Amino acid sequence: MLQRMVKVQVLGPKKDLESIVDTLYQVGTIHLEDASRSHEQGGIILQKVEAKEADTIAANLSKIEGIQLVLPKKPPDLTKQTEIIQILSQKGQESILERAQEVIHELEAKTRDLITRKTDLEFTIANLSRYQTVIEKILPIEGQIPALEGFEITIILIQGEFEGILELIKEKLTRITHNQCELISAPIDEDTIATVVVFNRKYSSDVHTFLYSQNVNELRLPNEYLNRPLNEILLLNEERRVAAVKEVLEVEEELRELSLTWQDEVAVLARLLKDRHEEIKVFNKFGQTDYTFVMLGWIPRKFLDSTKKTLHERYGDSVVINELPASPEMMDEAPTFYDNPAFMKPFEYLLSAISHPKYREIDPTPIFAVFFPLFFGLIVGDIAYGFIILGIALLLKKKFGERLDWIHPLMNLMIIASFPTIIFGYIFGEFFGDFGENMGWLHPLEIMGVTWHRLDALIPMLVLSIAIGVFHIILGLSLGIINQWTKMRCTKYVCECRKHICEKAGMIIVIVSILILLGAIIQIIPEILMYPGIVMLIIALALIIYGGGVIASIEVISLISNILSYARIMAIGTSSVILALVANQFGGMMEVAIVGVIVAALIHLMNILLKMFVASLHSFRLHIVEFAPKFSEGGGKLYNPFGKGDRG
Amino acid sequence: MDFGMPIGAGIAFGLGALGAGIAMSRIGAAGAGTVAEKPELFGYMLILLAIPETLAIFGFVIAAMILIM
Numbered sequence: 001m002l003q004r005m006v007k008v009q010v011l012g013p014k015k016d017l018e019s020i021v022d023t024l025y026q027v028g029t030i031h032l033e034d035a036s037r038s039h040e041q042g043g044i045i046l047q048k049v050e051a052k053e054a055d056t057i058a059a060n061l062s063k064i065e066g067i068q069l070v071l072p073k074k075p076p077d078l079t080k081q082t083e084i085i086q087i088l089s090q091k092g093q094e095s096i097l098e099r100a101q102e103v104i105h106e107l108e109a110k111t112r113d114l115i116t117r118k119t120d121l122e123f124t125i126a127n128l129s130r131y132q133t134v135i136e137k138i139l140p141i142e143g144q145i146p147a148l149e150g151f152e153i154t155i156i157l158i159q160g161e162f163e164g165i166l167e168l169i170k171e172k173l174t175r176i177t178h179n180q181c182e183l184i185s186a187p188i189d190e191d192t193i194a195t196v197v198v199f200n201r202k203y204s205s206d207v208h209t210f211l212y213s214q215n216v217n218e219l220r221l222p223n224e225y226l227n228r229p230l231n232e233i234l235l236l237n238e239e240r241r242v243a244a245v246k247e248v249l250e251v252e253e254e255l256r257e258l259s260l261t262w263q264d265e266v267a268v269l270a271r272l273l274k275d276r277h278e279e280i281k282v283f284n285k286f287g288q289t290d291y292t293f294v295m296l297g298w299i300p301r302k303f304l305d306s307t308k309k310t311l312h313e314r315y316g317d318s319v320v321i322n323e324l325p326a327s328p329e330m331m332d333e334a335p336t337f338y339d340n341p342a343f344m345k346p347f348e349y350l351l352s353a354i355s356h357p358k359y360r361e362i363d364p365t366p367i368f369a370v371f372f373p374l375f376f377g378l379i380v381g382d383i384a385y386g387f388i389i390l391g392i393a394l395l396l397k398k399k400f401g402e403r404l405d406w407i408h409p410l411m412n413l414m415i416i417a418s419f420p421t422i423i424f425g426y427i428f429g430e431f432f433g434d435f436g437e438n439m440g441w442l443h444p445l446e447i448m449g450v451t452w453h454r455l456d457a458l459i460p461m462l463v464l465s466i467a468i469g470v471f472h473i474i475l476g477l478s479l480g481i482i483n484q485w486t487k488m489r490c491t492k493y494v495c496e497c498r499k500h501i502c503e504k505a506g507m508i509i510v511i512v513s514i515l516i517l518l519g520a521i522i523q524i525i526p527e528i529l530m531y532p533g534i535v536m537l538i539i540a541l542a543l544i545i546y547g548g549g550v551i552a553s554i555e556v557i558s559l560i561s562n563i564l565s566y567a568r569i570m571a572i573g574t575s576s577v578i579l580a581l582v583a584n585q586f587g588g589m590m591e592v593a594i595v596g597v598i599v600a601a602l603i604h605l606m607n608i609l610l611k612m613f614v615a616s617l618h619s620f621r622l623h624i625v626e627f628a629p630k631f632s633e634g635g636g637k638l639y640n641p642f643g644k645g646d647r648g
Numbered sequence: 649m650d651f652g653m654p655i656g657a658g659i660a661f662g663l664g665a666l667g668a669g670i671a672m673s674r675i676g677a678a679g680a681g682t683v684a685e686k687p688e689l690f691g692y693m694l695i696l697l698a699i700p701e702t703l704a705i706f707g708f709v710i711a712a713m714i715l716i717m
Contacts, residue, residue: 353691458712561702568705574712621698624691 003339004301012319028643029303035287035296071259128241328489334359337639349409355634375619377420386421433580461570469566476630503547509540657711664707671700
């Protein structure tokens with residue numbers, strides 16, 4: 001059910017605005033609307049409240065979060081954090097910003113220097129490691145590199161697939177250096193070739209410019225490496241690398257020490273500033289006069305008294321919450337607040353994938369909570385499968401429920417759906433397909449003269465599926481009429497709603513008249529009823545054409561198609577049984593018993609996983625494609641209270 | 649043995665499934681592009697993707713009726 005909402009106007013003295021906003025933020029029940037835009041003709045025009053502190057808080061929050069990001073993570077000391085929160089709360093809101101600025105002053109420069117040093121050092125280590133690899137590889141060709149006075153050495157790296165380009169580079173360099181260069185190559189790994197270029201130093205600038213312009217990956221060794229033997233360079237390089245690694249460790253240690261001292265306070269300040277920023281962000285939704293402020297919003301009826309009580313206890317009669325008279329036009333704008341029992345929450349989650357109902361519409365969640373498990377059970381319908389699905393859902397919920405948001409509601413959905421699966425499994429006499437029946441443990445039940453063995457009773461299953469479809473669609477259309485009736489209270493919608501009601505009523509009569517005609521044709525009802533059936537069909541078509549025009553009469557075909565679509569319950573259910581039979585027969589064909597059991601178990605497991613997904617998807621689809629459009633307009637805005645926690 | 653009925657059932661189901669497959673491939677490709685840009689439209693994409701499935705189900709029902717009735 002959707003919770004009743006009340007539109008409220010909060011009035012109070014402007015001097016207490018910040019404190020009142022803070023109280024409302026802590027209570028977390030009001031869904032705010034822009035009060036500065038709302039004024040009646042001839043009334044006082046309200047000015048927007050400007051939040052002066054917002055920019056300062058945002059800037060400080062960003063700095064604090066930056067520091068928090070740099071400090072290495074350690075397990076939080078919750079007792080210390082609570083103490084800090086208490087101290088800051090006692091001193092008041094201003095002290096949070098003051099303390100944040102002190103902490104920023106103390107830590108910002110220090111952490112920035114440390115992290116810059118660390119990044120530079122890590123970059124240096126990466127470069128030194130790269131030199132190491134290349135120099136080790138070109139060490140064997142050192143003898144070929146001429147040691148000439150006034151010559152410079154550089155190393156270029158070429159990808160193996162572009163080896164041919166070396167010839168072009170050599171040709172060009174020869175021209176630039178007037179034949180005073182030499183290129184010696186050695187492979188570094190499977191993909192890269194290192195080429196040592198020795199050239200006259202007086203052409204240094206031209207050579208480097210050329211290499212840079214051609215986008216050649218040049219490994220420029222540091223100046224102190226030049227004119228040294230490669231062995232010496234290797235040793236020097238390693239020394240520098242070790243020194244850099246040591247320095248990184250020292251920097252990390254310094255950061256760790258800072259984190260030990262400051263992390264908890266920084267975390268608390270980040271949280272408090274974030275809260276404060278959230279509070280202040282909404283200030284421009286408030287209206288003000290010279291001495292008072294006005295805020296508008298929605299509060300669920302069940303939270304109204306507690307909110308009023310809290311404000312009264314803190315501010316006495318200086319703050320007033322006025323309940324605005326609920327006109328249909330106003331209620332058309334009310335936010336949607338689901339207020340269903342806990343077991344229906346997973347269905348709300350599923351519905352949130354499409355669109356939320358408007359406030360005045362019927363909440364589809366309870367209907368969804370009845371029919372989704374029913375469809376799932378009818379499709380899967382196997383005792384063993386039901387228990388296994390229950391086990392898998394409980395296991396996944398326990399293992400991943402905390403870490404992944406979506407696992408929790410989806411597994412709860414599977415847990416609920418597993419019970420009708422077990423019940424229908426008992427009715428269909430299925431335990432791992434026909435395994436239970438073959439063992440003599442159970443048999444399909446006989447209800448209304450039909451033995452509900454799903455393979456033998458294909459036609460009864462088809463009729464049952466279609467009958468469920470007829471009921472479901474008529475229910476949807478009836479809810480649609482109720483929704484339109486409610487919407488009609490809003491005068492601007494009267495004409496439109498009247499037509500919709502006629503159209504939906506016409507659709508219901510079409511279904512009933514088609515059933516009567518079919519019944520008369522196959523003679524399960526007296527043939528004479530065919531004439532009232534025809535009259536009903538004509539009346540229904542007239543209503544539909546009045547409601548939605550000639551185009552709407554074509555909708556009758558899609559209505560029939562929607563009902564026939566419920567045949568999928570039988571069709572997918574049958575495929576599930578057949579796959580279970582295949583598993584049993586395939587397992588039985590194996591000569592070694594244990595192999596047969598394993599093969600059958602694997603196919604059954606595959607069938608279960610497939611059916612968990614397919615049965616959910618099709619049950620969901622029947623609701624959102626066939627059922628929901630018959631009554632739900634959607635497009636409702638969800639109740640989003642101003643506060644720390646989401647009560648919705 | 650009369651092969652007419654199984655062949656007829658096969659054609660009914662096969663063509664239904666083929667039609668659904670062609671429609672879903674196009675909707676799925678467009679839907680994947682949509683979801684990549686606007687993940688919040690996943691629910692609507694699922695609805696559009698689910699619509700042509702009915703063709704395959706109808707095919708199956710007709711095939712089953714040919715074989716049984």
